[in-house]
Amino acid sequence: MEKAVVLKGITKRFPGIVANDRIDLEVEKGEIHAIVGENGAGKSTLMKILAGIYQPDEGEIYIFGKREKINSPGRAIELKIGMVHQHFMLVDRFTVLENIILGAEKSSGIALDEKRCRKAVEELLALYNFSLNLDARVEEISVGQAQRVEILKVLYRGADILVLDEPTAVLAPQEVRELFNNLRRLKSEGKTIIFISHKLEEVLEIADRITVLRRGKVEGTAIPSQVTKEDLARMMVGKPVMMRFDKEPLDVGEVLLSIEDLVVKESSGRPLVNGVSLKIRGGEIYGIAGIEGNGQKELAEAIIGLRTASAGRIRICGRDIADLSIKEIRDLGVAFIPEDRHRQGLVLPMKVWENMMLGYHTKKDFLKGRSLNLKAIRGFTKNKVEEYGVRLSSIEQPIEGLSGGNQQKVILGRELSRGPKVIVASQPTRGLDVGAAEFVHKELLKMRKKGSAILFISADLEEVLSISDRVGVIYNGKITAEFRPEEVTPEDIGVYMLGGEKGAGEAK
Amino acid sequence: MKKGFYIALLRILAPVLAIVLSALISSIVILSIGKSPLQVFYTMFKFSLSRMDSVAIILYNATPLIFSGLAVSVGFRMGLFNIGVEGQYLIGAFFAALAGFSIKGLPAAIHLPLVILCGAVGGMLWAFIPIFLKVKRGVHEVISTIMLNYISYSLIHYLIADLFIDRSQKLIQGLGSILARTPKLSPSAMMPKLHGFLGLFGLQLPRHVYLNWFFPLGILTAALIYYLLMYTPFGFELRAVGQNREAARTAGISPERVYIIGFLLSGALAGLVGLSDLLSYFGYMDMDFPRNYGFDGIAVALIAQNNPFGIIFSAILFGFLKRGAEGIQTLLGVPRETISILQALMIMSIVVITKIMNDYIKRLEKKEEVRLCS
Secondary structure, eight states: OEEEEEEEEEEETTTTTTEEEEEEEEEETOOOEEEEEETTTTTTHHHHHTSSSSSSSSEEEEEEEEOOOSHHHHHHHHHTTTEEEEEEOOOOOOOOHHHHHHHHOOOOOOEEOHHHHHHHHHHHHHHHOOOOTTTTGGGSHHHHHHHHHHHHHHHHHTOOOEESSSSTOOOOOOHHHHHHHHHHHHTTTEEEEEEESSOHHHHHHHHHHEEEEEEEEEEEEEEGGGOOHHHHHHHHHHOOOOOOOOOOOOOSSSEEEEEEEEEEEEETSOOEEEEEEEETTTEEEEEEEOOSSSSHHHHHHHHHTSSSSEEEEEEETEETTTTTHHHHHHHHEEEEEEEEEEIIIIOSSHHHHHHHHTTTTTTTEETTEEOHHHHHHHHHHHHHHHTTTOSSSTTSSGGGSSSSHHHHHHHHHHTTTOSSSEEEEESTTTTTTTTHHHHHHHHHHHHHHOEEEEEEEOOOOHHHHHHEEEEEEEEETEEEEEEEEOOOOHHHHHHHHTTOOOTTSOOO | HHHHHHHHHHHHHHHHHHHHHHHHHHHHHHHHHOHHHHHHHHHHHHHHHSSSHHHHHHHHHHHHHHHHHHHHHHHHTTTTTTTTHHHHHHHHHHHHHHHHHOSSSOOOOHHHHHHHHHHHHHHHHHHHEEEEEEHOOOOOOHHHHHHHHHHHHHHHHHHHIIOOTTTTTTOOOOOSSOOSSSOOOGGGGGGGGGGGHHHTTOOOOOOOOBBBHHHHHHHHHHHHHHOOOSSSHEEEEEEHHHHOOHHHHHTTOOOHHHHHHHHHHHHHHHHHTTIIIIIIISSSTTOOOOHHHHHHHHHHHHHTTTTTTHHHHHHHHHHHHHHHHHHHHHHOOOOOOHHHHHHHHHHHHHHHHHHHHHHHHHHHHHHHHHHHHH
């Protein structure tokens, strides 16, 4: 069998982490090869290397047996590798046909030869049995159809190897059916398909072979008929190495955060959080485990008031927050460590000390009369910088010049130093190196000791299990299981995280 | 610390470089019409700066631009583009004129501040429409303010040529028609010139110079805006919203509230733009009341990179160019449009050069951090 893609020892490092660690992968011509793994396992990095967006630090790439260097997206197209991105890159106002040919138009002289283009695209449609109205505008078509446009785009450019990045994430079930039919058809015409996903049922259904990535390494390759979902889940999640924390015994106080039947909908009306109930007491860390995109972000944002609940109730220290502004909620003693610190946590062009007062700039100790007490704010910043060991050249420096870990320390210093009652920490260690992550854990445990109620959201299962006193698994906007970390096996959680039913893993 | 100084120096250097670059490029334009660039620039400087009254005229030219630059910059600081300063200052000037000619018998100490206040309120009212539409309905402020500029032109036209036209004007020998202008403002509404004050220092200005107390008032306003932006919680909120609205919202700041207050402030400043001309030179509002101060304010704010003190300097620079343009036209027969070209080139080069400079500064800061970490 001819090998379409062979990767040998591919390594890609980013500051602080190794995204791909000596990856070996073989994809045969004409197969559908699935790559699965948790968020952050290195799938996307690997695909970006194939697409010529990133260059590997080490390793070799062979395409159809020839060693190649894919140093640009253009080179990838020359090598007949086509990427279908998760987020569509289409021009809404253009028709389907125009989008497909855009950038690869056939022309007669300087004029666009629309007839020839149309004929070529129609041939593709017929060959692969795609149904699409070429004259519809992209803004009018469904998500599933838009995806077909993306696939046609790469086919039109002559791709033989198609890389699909989580293609089913945006699709409704019947659209997934149709996509799979299309993919089978492509396969029967000899195309090679690399299919990235973390939905195990789908992968088991469509793939010929499955490679599991975990923490940047290849965990193994399996054939669907020989493995079960549980096997794959175990490979994906691994055996959590519990980090050891000096955790004080649990000394819980009153319920500080209580959520009852919370529903949060996106503007289209689809529920993102769908009936979550939980109670967190002072001195307790409640961990939310789950694959990203199952409602964690929205849950966190509802608590801080960034999103409004369509149903249910959130109470902070007994106070219903339904009609409170974000500022009023914060004034109740809620600290928020946002998932996306660049977008929500910091004003990047502003100075370090300015970021240190963001949201707390109207607190009495930061004011002198009606003006800012710059001396006090700078002093506070200097203290925190020293206490947390933030590395910077000056607190007058724009915070964008700091590394991720140091930026996060500034956020922690800001959010945790006013004795918050409730802390919502959404992926607080994402993108941080080990040292900085450890620092975040330690600070949160300190706050636990001081009696804060902490909601800890993370896609990293080991982290959640290690730090939390109780863990809830979130799937599709629902908490599908809840347990104490010590009374559960990783397999159980893996199954829940991937949408398994209660009982499948026999959680105690 | 040494590096911090270096970076600050680069920041100041950026506009200077832009001015030099644009002067170089406009030299080509001057050469193409067969004049010597050196002679043109020399004449500009000599004509503008060799006499005290000319310097005073430059400052008089700069006065409205200080206010309009500040008005635009307040918008920019919160990430909004107030193109409507143009309309806001015309409406503000009319409000001030109205208070100036319709109220009689007040002492100047009350009347003049009242007139100035009316100017600010007029600008504020005109600014309220676009910001209300933006916050409540999501109407983009660029579109609505441009449209409101046109409406304000026509409205002003109607108000001064019809509704409030001065019908007491005497016609020369009963011929022709009366001028389309408002009645004259009461003397108590007029802003005193700086002549008396400067006279104390032995500086004598001739009567044809209209430099008045709005110039120092403009500098004071710039200082107040600087204080507001850098030293008050609201100024901080305004800047935070401008640079990252989502983070500001997450921190509990309401961007909508900041937008409304900030835009009204911008409108109030805009309302003061026309007052130096109205309350010292004209004394009434007519169809020839100066236009384009609002648009020039955008350029002034851009060159100053929205720094209030920078705005004073860039307004004076524009005042100088205007004066210099008169000079080269009268003395050398070089069309004053040459100066328009120079101004346009300056704006373009400042945008390009500050971008390059800021990227360079950012890289310097990054490098420093890497050094610290290793």
